[in-house]
Amino acid sequence: MxxxxxxxxxxxxxxxxxxxxxxxxxxxxxxxxxxxxxxxxxxxxxxxxxxxxxxxxxxxxxxxxxxxxxxxxxxxxxxxxxxxxxxxxxxxxxxxxxxxxxxxxxxxxxxxxxxxxxxxxxxxxxxxxxxxxxxxxxxxxxxxxxxxxxxxxxxxxxxxxxxxxxxxxxxxxxxxxxxxxxxxxxxxxxxxxxxxxxxxxxxxxxxxxxxxxxxxxxxxxxxxxxxxxxxxxxxxxxxxxxxxLFGDPQRDITRTSILEQLRPYLVKHIAQGGKAPHVTRHILGIAQGFQGARRFRQLLSADIYKTDDPLRVYDQAIAVLEGR
Ligand SMILES: Cc1cc2nc3c(=O)[nH]c(=O)nc-3n(C[C@H](O)[C@H](O)[C@H](O)COP(=O)(O)O)c2cc1C
Structure with a gap:
């Protein structure tokens, strides 16, 4: 059915x-x-x-x-x-x-x-x-x-x-x-x-x-x-x-709350030997239209390839979105 x-x-x-x-x-x-x-x-x-x-x-x-x-x-x-x-x-x-x-x-x-x-x-x-x-x-x-x-x-x-x-x-x-x-x-x-x-x-x-x-x-x-x-x-x-489109009640989510929710997945992905950009390359568009979008993309599509602490770069990117 x-x-x-x-x-x-x-x-x-x-x-x-x-x-x-x-x-x-x-x-x-x-x-x-x-x-x-x-x-x-x-x-x-x-x-x-x-x-x-x-x-x-x-x-x-x-x-x-x-x-x-x-x-x-x-x-x-x-x-x-x-x-x-x-x-x-x-x-x-x-x-x-x-x-x-x-x-x-x-x-x-x-x-x-x-x-x-x-x-x-x-x-x-x-x-x-x-x-x-x-x-x-x-x-x-x-x-x-x-x-x-x-x-x-x-x-x-x-x-x-x-x-x-x-x-x-x-x-x-x-x-x-x-x-x-x-x-x-x-x-x-x-x-x-x-x-x-x-x-x-x-x-x-x-x-x-x-x-x-x-x-x-x-x-x-x-x-x-x-x-x-x-x-x-x-x-x-x-x-x-x-x-x-589905008539569900509005959920209280923000771009940064989504990125916070994604963080444990990224941590697990890295712990299992995965590369951080395999995750972060898909999220670049979430900053579209935001001040700091360029910096956000640069962190997650360039800097993250060069660092040995990808989670720090990820947190920096979230901070950029928050305007910190
Ligand atoms: C990078 C990329 C990969 C795609 N791979 C597939 C695929 O594996 N199977 C498929 O049926 N269509 C594939 N498509 C076509 C999309 O499913 C879709 O039919 C097409 O992009 C038109 O929709 P859009 O104008 O909303 O992008 C791909 C499209 C893109 C951009």
Missing amino acids: NTVNRRFSVAPMMDWTTYECRYFLRLISKRALLYTEMVTTGALIYGDRARFLQYDQSEHPLALQLGGSNAADLATCAKMAEAAGYDEVNLNVGCPSDRVQNNMIGACLMGHPQLVADCVKQMQDAVQIPVTVKHRIGINGRDSYAELCDFIGTVSEAGCNSFTVHARIAILEGLSPKENRDIPPLRYDIAAQLTTDFPDLEFILNGGIKTLEECSEHLKTFAGVMLGREAYHNPWLLSEVDHQ
């Missing part, structure tokens, strides 16, 4: 939504659905599984995103996700990188709706947690609305009822993954049309959303919104999500 609330989620982002990042974001919002970075089936089946599945219990609700196109492997990995306690497993049909295309992972799968359906079916048969799909509105050469409807129809018949739509096409040759997040125009109108044509399915809108006002507006049409880059670069945006 699908009990995950996807009203607001933070997008899966390679190298960004690591468990350190998610731990930090969860301190700011209790309700946002968080996604892991994409993990390939090969990495989970043949690699350091424990590391790829690692998370802190506080991170729930939490979805694991998988990359792959072998149905049996995806089903095996979905089972691993469920056994590890993830709330949802998501299949990546949106990533346009050349590296993943060669392995039939990501956006190129939009050209193979039946294969995606077979994958979703086997995954769904293997687990009780929901299986969702994150996709584009098309790929070059296959970007008509009829083809998009064919994709959604075929995959939903296999048992997927929640689709996260990155509302632009992916151009599989000639653009880098980064360019593919900016150059193809955003078409919210096409994503919105899906909500009319498939009223029984859940559609989550992704791509270019920057403010909670925009979120509220999109939530009139869509079941949920997913933010990627803005949530990462301006994590304090999440501080109003629970109240404004």
